[in-house]
Amino acid sequence: DATAFATGAPGTPLQYHYSLGFGLGGAALTLPGLIKPVRDIRGTLALYDGTFFIRGMHAALAGIPMSAQGAIFQFAKPQIRMGVSGDGNMSALRTAFRFSSDQPLSGALHLGILVEGTLNDPSIVANVTSPRLYYRGFPFDRLRTRVVYYHTSVAFERLRFKYGGVDADGHGSLEVGDHVRERVDMHFVAPASNLPYAGALLG
Numbered sequence: 001d002a003t004a005f006a007t008g009a010p011g012t013p014l015q016y017h018y019s020l021g022f023g024l025g026g027a028a029l030t031l032p033g034l035i036k037p038v039r040d041i042r043g044t045l046a047l048y049d050g051t052f053f054i055r056g057m058h059a060a061l062a063g064i065p066m067s068a069q070g071a072i073f074q075f076a077k078p079q080i081r082m083g084v085s086g087d088g089n090m091s092a093l094r095t096a097f098r099f100s101s102d103q104p105l106s107g108a109l110h111l112g113i114l115v116e117g118t119l120n121d122p123s124i125v126a127n128v129t130s131p132r133l134y135y136r137g138f139p140f141d142r143l144r145t146r147v148v149y150y151h152t153s154v155a156f157e158r159l160r161f162k163y164g165g166v167d168a169d170g171h172g173s174l175e176v177g178d179h180v181r182e183r184v185d186m187h188f189v190a191p192a193s194n195l196p197y198a199g200a201l202l203g
Contacts (some may be wrong), residue, residue, distance in 0.1 A: 020047040032121050033149055036062050036096045050075060062096040064088030078119035086111045099154050099176045107133035123150040152176045166190040
């Protein structure tokens, strides 16, 4: 549906406004930073005075259901600010990103994501929590981290988890290109009797 109207005080030029609302169903979208498209997009878009408002949007990424809301604005140089949340398994989600597509990751997780910046090259900030995440068969319990993904750089802030009797806290970064370059700094706290767990974790 569409609406157009004008407002203004007596003796002043009229200010014209417009709004347009429409629904989406079964659409797909390719976003920078993802190697799989966002599919089955459905929800409502509202255009008001040059800003697209995204409301009650639902979609699937690598088969994981997501919900989103936000806006696209400044059409001369389009900007996006959108919040996304979802729950799924890391074995599916890892296939959506180049830096994790070939990594042996699995386990249930919850995502809270902010997509922000220019529409053709936004930054992606994801808060990730998992009761138990597996990497190469190693179980990481109560994992929490914030992942910042921009262009070809991935940063992990405040990566925390428990492995056996070892509490781990750290941060790191990846540079994604023809070869992945990584740097990870970790701090481990554990009773002396649990130090073999740290040795196994470090390989």
